[in-house]
Amino acid sequence: MSVLNTISSKEAIDLEYNFGAHNYHPLPVVLNKGDGVFVWDVEGNKYYDFLSAYSSVNQGHCHPKIVNAMIDQAKTLTLTSRAFHNDQLGRYEQFITSYFGFDKVLPMNTGAEAVETALKIARRWGYEVKKLPINKGKIIVCENNFHGRTTTIISFSNDPIARDNFGPYTDGFIKIPYDDINALEIVLNKHDDIAGFLVEPIQGEAGVYVPADDYLKNAKALCVNHNVLFIADEVQTGIARTGRLLASCGNCSCPNKDCSATAEVKPDILILGKALSGGVYPVSAVLANNSIMNVITPGSHGSTFGGNPIAAAVAVAALEVVKEEQLTANADRLGKLFRAQLNNYILSSSIVKLVRGKGLLNAIVINDSEDSDTAWNICLKLRDNGLLAKPTHGNIIRFAPPLVMTEEQLLDCVQIIVNTLKTFE
DSSP states (O other), X not given: OHHHHTOOHHHHHHHHHHHSOOOOOOOXXXXXEEEBTEEEETTOOEEEESSHHHHTOTTOBTOHHHHHHHHHHHTTOOOOOTTSOOTTHHHHHHHHHHHHTOSEEEEESSHHHHHHXXXXXXXXXXXXXXXXXXXXXXXXXXXXXXXXXXXXXXXXXXXXXXXXXOOSOOOOEXXXXXXXXXXXXXXXXXXXXXXXXXXXXXXTTTTOBOOXXXXXXXXXXXXHHTTOEEEEEOTTTTTTTTSSSSGGGTTXXXXXTTOOTTOTTOOSEEEEOGGGGTTSSOOEEEEEOHHHHTTOOTTSSOOSSTTOHHHHHHHHHHHHHHXXXXXXXXXXXXXXXXXXXXXXXXXXOSSEEEEEEETTEEEEEESSOTTOSHHHHHHHHHHHTTEEXXXXXXXXXXXXXXXXXXXXXXXXXXXXXXXXXXXXX
């Protein structure tokens, strides 16, 4: 252990390269400590974290309440499997269903697992409730989506890196353009075998693409009219990240940012993950009302670790932190400030074309082609200047700091970003 504690960045990177599968291309920085909005590398350099583990650490790195919940539970009982009851799961299930306004929750571990779970629920609902012809039920999805990388999910992805040479692919999905309500209506009118519509309220991996203000509301209305389940993948966008508890209700008329139970765009099936644990443990969940969730019966779905005592205790603590520290309102306020500051810079910039986002999920589009390395080089320079971010889709840089960030810290980060971008003008 003493050797690992004194490892250099080069040594750590070489070990990963030599002994790990090359399924990621990380920014060349080796982190070994995190606290709040900051992380440190093995050489002791301090950085603002502007990725938040893809919005997993909304509550900040190593939040003491969440970490202590994990430690306390780990000392008592870690895992029973679902062969037996444990004293934490029911409490968690009552808490999270009340928190988001649903009857039932099906606990899982990772975001991709939760998406797969939602697809299974929707299909079984389609056959047993909607009475679709068996094995003919279809799910509508959007182009440029990112819901994970399992075999089923990549079957409806159009990302060649995630998809190529992993076939044969799973049938039963219809792809339509994102943010195109007419395309959705055409498919719903054309097909009478649709079980659900799976959508990201904001497409994060696609470059923080924010749809039109009325897109989700109109999509939900179409789903209701056609008796199709509206399935919201809020693994990245949910739990206060976009300045609302859920991004799917981000444009509703309700003034309560922490509302989901009475939102105009309440999903029929809600998929959560990432920040559901504050980044300290793999926890994901699928929520729905009894009329949908009751199609799941003993043996029809399961997970050895899903709903384990640690996950249950951690998730409750993580969700309590969001409300206790008013992270939803903070994300809303600081996100507006961030975009205003960046837009002011863009007025005289030749390197940045636009900034877009909601809350503290934002991105800038670099004025270069998708196959250029400009965005990557900017991120390297940002690292040198004390801020960590990562490109997506070649010429887009995503900015998503922990929601515990203060206004003073945000403005400091804006200055770092602007000063860095100026060197590329």
